Amino acid sequence: MKITEIVLTPIAFRDPPLLNAAGVHEPWALRTIVEVHTDEGISGLGETYGDLAHLERSRSVVDSLVGLDVFALNEMHARVASVLGGEVGPDKHGLTGKITAESTVDRVYSPFEVACLDIQGKALGRPVHDLLGGAIRSSVPYSAYLFYKWDGHPGAEPDEWGEAIDPAGIVAQARKMIGEYGFGSIKLKGGVFPPEQEIEAIRALREAFPNHPLRLDPNAAWSPATSLKVAAELDGVLEYLEDPAPEISGMAEVAAKAPMPLATNMCVVAFEHLKPSVEQDAVQVLLSDHHYWGGLQRSRQLGMICQTFGIGLSMHSNSHLGISLAAMTHLAAATPNLNYACDTHYPWNAADEVVEPGVLSFVDGAVPVSTTPGLGVTLDRDALARLAENYVRCGITSRDDTGYMQKFDPSYERKRPRW
Numbered sequence: 221m222k223i224t225e226i227v228l229t230p231i232a233f234r235d236p237p238l239l240n241a242a243g244v245h246e247p248w249a250l251r252t253i254v255e256v257h258t259d260e261g262i263s264g265l266g267e268t269y270g271d272l273a274h275l276e277r278s279r280s281v282v283d284s285l286v287g288l289d290v291f292a293l294n295e296m297h298a299r300v301a302s303v304l305g306g307e308v309g310p311d312k313h314g315l316t317g318k319i320t321a322e323s324t325v326d327r328v329y330s331p332f333e334v335a336c337l338d339i340q341g342k343a344l345g346r347p348v349h350d351l352l353g354g355a356i357r358s359s360v361p362y363s364a365y366l367f368y369k370w371d372g373h374p375g376a377e378p379d380e381w382g383e384a385i386d387p388a389g390i391v392a393q394a395r396k397m398i399g400e401y402g403f404g405s406i407k408l409k410g411g412v413f414p415p416e417q418e419i420e421a422i423r424a425l426r427e428a429f430p431n432h433p434l435r436l437d438p439n440a441a442w443s444p445a446t447s448l449k450v451a452a453e454l455d456g457v458l459e460y461l462e463d464p465a466p467e468i469s470g471m472a473e474v475a476a477k478a479p480m481p482l483a484t485n486m487c488v489v490a491f492e493h494l495k496p497s498v499e500q501d502a503v504q505v506l507l508s509d510h511h512y513w514g515g516l517q518r519s520r521q522l523g524m525i526c527q528t529f530g531i532g533l534s535m536h537s538n539s540h541l542g543i544s545l546a547a548m549t550h551l552a553a554a555t556p557n558l559n560y561a562c563d564t565h566y567p568w569n570a571a572d573e574v575v576e577p578g579v580l581s582f583v584d585g586a587v588p589v590s591t592t593p594g595l596g597v598t599l600d601r602d603a604l605a606r607l608a609e610n611y612v613r614c615g616i617t618s619r620d621d622t623g624y625m626q627k628f629d630p631s632y633e634r635k636r637p638r639w
């Protein structure tokens with residue numbers, strides 16, 4: 221079954237003013253929808269980043285993939301690597317850590333792999349998780365991903381989530397999100413306010429939700445010394461502390477004395493980062509993410525590597541829509557050692573969905589694993605056209621949380637570590 225055409229559509233969807241260590245989310249988040257068509261009339265879907273540099277890199281490999289058999293995924297990876305020729309996509313928004321030439325290939329390759337697995341599954345009459353070894357769970361738990369936020373974008377009406385800039389606001393946000401989705405774990409995005417204030421927010425969450433596992437992620441906003449102070453304060457409260465300090469060496473320094481496991485989606489984001497991290501025991505829980513670990517099959521291999529070295533496995537998320545949620549759910553369903561609830565930004569962006577409604581749902585904080593062939597999701601063509609129009613109109617071509625924050629606070633600087 222040969223690839224005859226690949227269509228890439230950049231889209232923009234509404235995003236609330238979520239605060240993080242690099243600034244604040246702009247009103248529009250970007251993604252690219254990937255459609256792969258074949259000579260047998262079966263098509264597949266993928267979803268990836270929408271930043272212009274990534275979009276252009278993705279466009280640059282398309283011609284080399286047309287004509288390939290949809291089962292020839294090793295060849296597909298090799299062709300992507302050959303076209304990119306060692307190019308490195310930098311971490312422009314400052315929250316993803318060090319991107320390498322190898323991981324640039326994995327990022328570009330990922331949505332094409334997902335789309336081919338979607339096609340393979342449809343052709344075989346099997347869900348994607350069957351192509352990854354079969355599901356070992358029938359639904360995949362996700363966590364409530366809380367953010368400090370403004371009540372709305374400056375100059376616009378307040379959004380449905382309201383303001384959250386203190387412990388009471390964070391607890392109210394958790395109640396709303398857990399009330400709507402039923403999540404059984406909570407992650408707070410930190411690195412926004414001085415650590416003492418974020419410790420207070422975690423304590424308030426613990427009091428309000430005594431049985432929910434809690435995580436805090438300041439995106440490397442703290443020095444190792446500050447990280448160790450926070451870790452001592454939150455001993456017995458967090459299931460893991462995510463990216464407290466920058467770099468593998470900083471995380472290793474914290475991990476040597478912290479009472480809880482450390483997790484990352486920043487200092488180990490490429491296969492070549494695994495060796496130094498294991499050698500220094502810098503990370504005890506790795507957040508996988510098929511968008512940058514080279515698709516679903518490579519993420520399964522990453523799961524095996526983690527198991528081999530006794531590293532726990534969780535899952536990272538950026539702003540995304542339903543094609544990614546479907547892919548994440550198939551992957552998690554087929555990854556036996558993924559023992560933590562996965563992250564998802566989905567509640568923040570679900571109103572602008574690009575797939576047909578009724579397939580993806582959250583039941584008690586978990587997404588039931590689809591058993592229909594392929595990914596199990598279908599593009600909503602009207603929604604795609606609307607979101608593509610948003611992209612053209614919104615004037616944003618690359619995520620820039622720092623630049624957006626500086627519009628309102630010109631003295632704001634991106635610093636890592638900040639405290």
Ligand SMILES: O=C([O-])[C@@H](O)[C@@H](O)[C@H](O)[C@@H](O)C(=O)[O-]
Nearest residue numbers: 240315437439485537538539
């Ligand atoms: O969207 C955000 O603000 C997050 O901070 C995101 O960019 C991170 O990549 C991510 O969620 C994380 O866990 O670090």
Ligand SMILES: [Mg+2]
Nearest residue numbers: 437462463485
């Ligand atoms: Mg993180």
